[in-house]
Amino acid sequence: MKFGIVVFPGSNCDADCHHVVTHVLGCEAVALWHKETSLQGCDCVILPGGYSHADYLRCGAMAAFSPIMTAVKGHAAAGGLVFGICNGFQILTEAGLLPGVLMRNTSIRHICRDVTLRVNSNQTRFTRLFRAGEVLTMPIAHNEGNYFVERRQLVKLEEQGQILLRYCAPDGELTEDANPNGSLVAIAGIVNEQGNVCGMMPHPERCSEAIFGNRDGKKMFESML
Amino acid sequence: MLAKIYVTLKKGVHDPQGEAVHHALLSLGFRQVSDVRIGKYIELKLGEMERNEAEKKVTEMCQKLLANTVIEGYRFELE
Amino acid sequence: MLAKIYVTLKKGVHDPQGEAVHHALLSLGFRQVSDVRIGKYIELKLGEMERNEAEKKVTEMCQKLLANTVIEGYRFELE
Amino acid sequence: MNLEAPITPDIIRDHGLSAEEYQRLCESLGRTPNIVELGIVSVMWSEHCSYKSSRIHLRELPTSGPRVLQGPGENAGVVDIGDGLAVCFKMESHNHPSFIEPYQGAATGVGGILRDIFTMGARPFACLNSLRFGNPQHPKTKHLVRGVVAGIGGYGNPMGIPTVGGEVAFDDCYNGNILVNAFTIGLLRADRIFRGAAAGKGNPVIYIGSKTGRDGIHGATMASDAFDATIEERRPTVQVGDPFTEKKLLEACLELMAGDCLVGIQDMGAAGLTCSSFEMADRAGMGMVLDLDRVPRREEGMTPYDVMLSESQERMLLVVQSGREAEVRTICDKWDIDMAVVGYVTDDGRVRVLDKGETVVDMPVAPIAGDAPLYNRPASPSPELTQLHQFDPQALPLPRDLNDVLMKLMSSPNLACKSWVWEQYDHMVMTNTVVRPGADAAILRVKGTKKGIALTSDCNSRFCFLDPYLGAMLAVAEAARNISACGGEPLAVTDCLNFGNPERPEVMWQFQQAVAGMAEACRQFHTPIVSGNVSFYNETDGVGIYPTPTIAMVGLVPDLDRIATPWWKDAGDVILLLGRNELELGGSEYLKQIHGQVKGTLPHLNMERELAVQRACRIGITRGVVKSAHDCSEGGLAVTLAECSLMRRQGLLGATVELSDDLRPDALFFGEAASRIVLSVAPASVDLMVTIAKEEGAPVAVIGKVGGRSLVMNNGIQVDLADLHDAWTTALPKLFS
Ligand SMILES: Nc1ncnc2c1ncn2[C@@H]1O[C@H](COP(=O)(O)OP(=O)(O)O)[C@@H](O)[C@H]1O
Numbered sequence A: 001m002k003f004g005i006v007v008f009p010g011s012n013c014d015a016d017c018h019h020v021v022t023h024v025l026g027c028e029a030v031a032l033w034h035k036e037t038s039l040q041g042c043d044c045v046i047l048p049g050g051y052s053h054a055d056y057l058r059c060g061a062m063a064a065f066s067p068i069m070t071a072v073k074g075h076a077a078a079g080g081l082v083f084g085i086c087n088g089f090q091i092l093t094e095a096g097l098l099p100g101v102l103m104r105n106t107s108i109r110h111i112c113r114d115v116t117l118r119v120n121s122n123q124t125r126f127t128r129l130f131r132a133g134e135v136l137t138m139p140i141a142h143n144e145g146n147y148f149v150e151r152r153q154l155v156k157l158e159e160q161g162q163i164l165l166r167y168c169a170p171d172g173e174l175t176e177d178a179n180p181n182g183s184l185v186a187i188a189g190i191v192n193e194q195g196n197v198c199g200m201m202p203h204p205e206r207c208s209e210a211i212f213g214n215r216d217g218k219k220m221f222e223s224m225l
Numbered sequence B, C: 001m002l003a004k005i006y007v008t009l010k011k012g013v014h015d016p017q018g019e020a021v022h023h024a025l026l027s028l029g030f031r032q033v034s035d036v037r038i039g040k041y042i043e044l045k046l047g048e049m050e051r052n053e054a055e056k057k058v059t060e061m062c063q064k065l066l067a068n069t070v071i072e073g074y075r076f077e078l079e
Numbered sequence D: 001m002n003l004e005a006p007i008t009p010d011i012i013r014d015h016g017l018s019a020e021e022y023q024r025l026c027e028s029l030g031r032t033p034n035i036v037e038l039g040i041v042s043v044m045w046s047e048h049c050s051y052k053s054s055r056i057h058l059r060e061l062p063t064s065g066p067r068v069l070q071g072p073g074e075n076a077g078v079v080d081i082g083d084g085l086a087v088c089f090k091m092e093s094h095n096h097p098s099f100i101e102p103y104q105g106a107a108t109g110v111g112g113i114l115r116d117i118f119t120m121g122a123r124p125f126a127c128l129n130s131l132r133f134g135n136p137q138h139p140k141t142k143h144l145v146r147g148v149v150a151g152i153g154g155y156g157n158p159m160g161i162p163t164v165g166g167e168v169a170f171d172d173c174y175n176g177n178i179l180v181n182a183f184t185i186g187l188l189r190a191d192r193i194f195r196g197a198a199a200g201k202g203n204p205v206i207y208i209g210s211k212t213g214r215d216g217i218h219g220a221t222m223a224s225d226a227f228d229a230t231i232e233e234r235r236p237t238v239q240v241g242d243p244f245t246e247k248k249l250l251e252a253c254l255e256l257m258a259g260d261c262l263v264g265i266q267d268m269g270a271a272g273l274t275c276s277s278f279e280m281a282d283r284a285g286m287g288m289v290l291d292l293d294r295v296p297r298r299e300e301g302m303t304p305y306d307v308m309l310s311e312s313q314e315r316m317l318l319v320v321q322s323g324r325e326a327e328v329r330t331i332c333d334k335w336d337i338d339m340a341v342v343g344y345v346t347d348d349g350r351v352r353v354l355d356k357g358e359t360v361v362d363m364p365v366a367p368i369a370g371d372a373p374l375y376n377r378p379a380s381p382s383p384e385l386t387q388l389h390q391f392d393p394q395a396l397p398l399p400r401d402l403n404d405v406l407m408k409l410m411s412s413p414n415l416a417c418k419s420w421v422w423e424q425y426d427h428m429v430m431t432n433t434v435v436r437p438g439a440d441a442a443i444l445r446v447k448g449t450k451k452g453i454a455l456t457s458d459c460n461s462r463f464c465f466l467d468p469y470l471g472a473m474l475a476v477a478e479a480a481r482n483i484s485a486c487g488g489e490p491l492a493v494t495d496c497l498n499f500g501n502p503e504r505p506e507v508m509w510q511f512q513q514a515v516a517g518m519a520e521a522c523r524q525f526h527t528p529i530v531s532g533n534v535s536f537y538n539e540t541d542g543v544g545i546y547p548t549p550t551i552a553m554v555g556l557v558p559d560l561d562r563i564a565t566p567w568w569k570d571a572g573d574v575i576l577l578l579g580r581n582e583l584e585l586g587g588s589e590y591l592k593q594i595h596g597q598v599k600g601t602l603p604h605l606n607m608e609r610e611l612a613v614q615r616a617c618r619i620g621i622t623r624g625v626v627k628s629a630h631d632c633s634e635g636g637l638a639v640t641l642a643e644c645s646l647m648r649r650q651g652l653l654g655a656t657v658e659l660s661d662d663l664r665p666d667a668l669f670f671g672e673a674a675s676r677i678v679l680s681v682a683p684a685s686v687d688l689m690v691t692i693a694k695e696e697g698a699p700v701a702v703i704g705k706v707g708g709r710s711l712v713m714n715n716g717i718q719v720d721l722a723d724l725h726d727a728w729t730t731a732l733p734k735l736f737s
């Protein structure tokens, strides 16, 4: 499987994703410069974390207009895999590939730490190796991870099993304290209706190697293979 | 020509930053404040052009980039 | 009472955000834009009070919290 | 801009030059300067750029060693780590700007030190920050703390460089002068070091990065206004950081450096174009012509004075091989950053600056850059010190409830958990952070090798106030101990020397003593000082800060499979103490927090023992014997043990400790004797660890066992870990959220 990792000006987890895809998964990866228009035949497009255009104006707003995004939209429409992590998730919402928006964390502070997540749906290309209800540990690092979507949309997300991951306490309980950023119903990651476009705030690429004592992220990547 | 653009969160959309500022104002002793909403104020300098034309252009900019119309509304003045 | 507050960067203070938005507008084809400055627009709901009193309070809030007076200026309207 | 206007004594004074310095300038020019030239010299000869009060003393520092590839003198120091790789690092202060505007001050401080590192050809891979604030109850502190921490994150996070450690401490002495010291380390190939020399006659001088505005032009600008009434009113503006442009600049520079057209490169930091042009010319023994009309500008109506002195951020000055300008242009276009050929290298040893075709500056390089004034300022200790040293620990009343003391210390701002701070920093991006903030030292892997880099920064300024020589030695010793406690070998040091007004003999004495102590300790540890920074004039209304020579130490971890972290691993493990408990209460956190006193003599430092303790610890770790190791410092043994119990991510795990030393319980629990490390090992490894310690000549004692949900020490302390954890972790959020 060939991965394409989009590089926007201000992306900063592109190299991390590249490292995991090539060195940990042993797959092929190419960097896709934001000004390009071709996906170079890759099967899965990763929109990595970072601060595309420094998150000025709104996170992901300017990146959503990059030339490469036209190709990404085409890829998604054709059923190809698109995986947005952190800033990548924000870009996907701004580009209209996923519903909702990511707003400022309720604490109005950047938060970088491990959180625990409950696998809400394992019936997707991104979570199929997990058990439903399984509790994962992954790092988050963001200012704007507070997921919001209109009521109507939320119902749809719930009904169609589009909510992938939710912030939870280590025992799997959904408590208010366990929600680090104020996300609606503790949403940490979602997929689109077709199930081929995923966005999530936590960073699976930061927990994919034994040296970090946690390989929950690797399983997420392996689900896609 | 100068465009003054106000981008505000739509009614009903929750505003974490506004809430945090509200909280801070209360704790500074400004008990009179009952609500805070935070938006953006953008000033654009435009070259010479017809007012009509400017209105069309600025609307387009807001729709496309300056506001996220899922959660934000906008209005503007031209000077 | 409603206070509409505009917080803007002082003249001469670098506005990287405005620059980046300017750049983005240009690359979206809005060639007419020659400058962009980005500030904040804040709406405060205040309880009933005298206009004078409100002016004093809002000024105080701007000075203390809403504007960073080292680099930002502010003005407001009361309604 | 009127270049003919006479330079009056007022103008000279407003530019911070003494009469003698002005005289010296006139002599080296052979005439009187114009206002632009005066502005240039005022920054070149400022304390900040010229080190005129400190240079004499800094010469004493050990700066070389077998691994040193670049010592002081360039933008940052470079040290070989084997495998054809090297690390490049430096620390710099941004104290004054951060006090004026904490967010932007701290942010641009980070931006500046990052540029120093990638200027050398290194990709930055980690940052540290060493912060000092006033009393948390002081009305300004909360705003400053929030702003500075947000600013550091606000710059480092978008850059995608993890901030993995540092320090935060509070003391009244910083009420009017906070300290913001930022450190960055980068990785580069040992044979690909770039330097800031403007070599090669005729080579083009190229400006890249942000446009130039009137940012941060020093206060002296006000004086120059008088010369041109047509210029709108100016204010010295705060520098605003733009991490977006910096990130693009970083990538563009590294891309450029991968090729071979670059001759020299330097960032435009303090004093912008002035400092970079003079220093680059000076290093090469060359000259330079600059045409200001070509400098990209953000504002209209800027004078040559403005352009030369602007401190706009995110700019670089390059010298490239003649005829290869297009390569630079292509890369800058790709990254959407400004690029302009602004001049060329000459061999006449002069910097000449043109504005609208007119020569506005014509100055010799060497006298301005290289031979700046040098002062050996008078130094003598404050008489108050002798009194402060009068302190009889035995006369101190013994607190009735030592549990209470421990709770108080753990929730005091200096000892409380700092996660509120580091969670605002992305400390994991780049996926190298093997040991995260919170441990004695952060550890980062070096991808493609088995190696790791350990980083720490340390300084106990109360110690340095009571005894700057020994205080500085203890700071170096503690930094080294932090590195050793995680399994690293101390490699090299950078420093940031924060002091008061050097024109006061007692401050100059503190400085001289601290430098001497630091030099001596670094010699003993074989850790050369490869870069650093001096910040003087940290004084308000005649009150200076405690001398604060911040030490940042870099360690090399030979094998990442052999490292230690501070927290307990398993119930039943045995706790050992390397080093010796002694009656040392002088200058301690306990004395300050509980008895409200800043007094006494410092814990003595027995270098031989210190080295032995660290060696034993490292050997224990590399042999796989040690399961946890934690340095014992502020707050003493009780605080150290509490931290071992609380830091564990997998849940709290307590300890029961029995100490047989014949000491007052407060000194035993809270005294800050140096050269101690707390270890835990599996029961089966105790004998081996004791043997290792004895072989290395380190005192060692078995002091307890890991397990349970409370911390128990002799008959004096028994506290529930949940309570302790709560007190420790909520202290900072309560103060600053
Ligand atoms: N306290 C110190 N210890 C060692 N080297 C120092 C110290 N202070 C300054 N230096 C060295 O002096 C040189 C000038 O430093 P500095 O002016 O801070 O650099 P910059 O021009 O980047 O601001 C640098 O090479 C720096 O490493």
Ligand SMILES: [Mg+2]
Binding pocket: D074, D075, D116, D267, D269
């Ligand atoms: Mg420098």
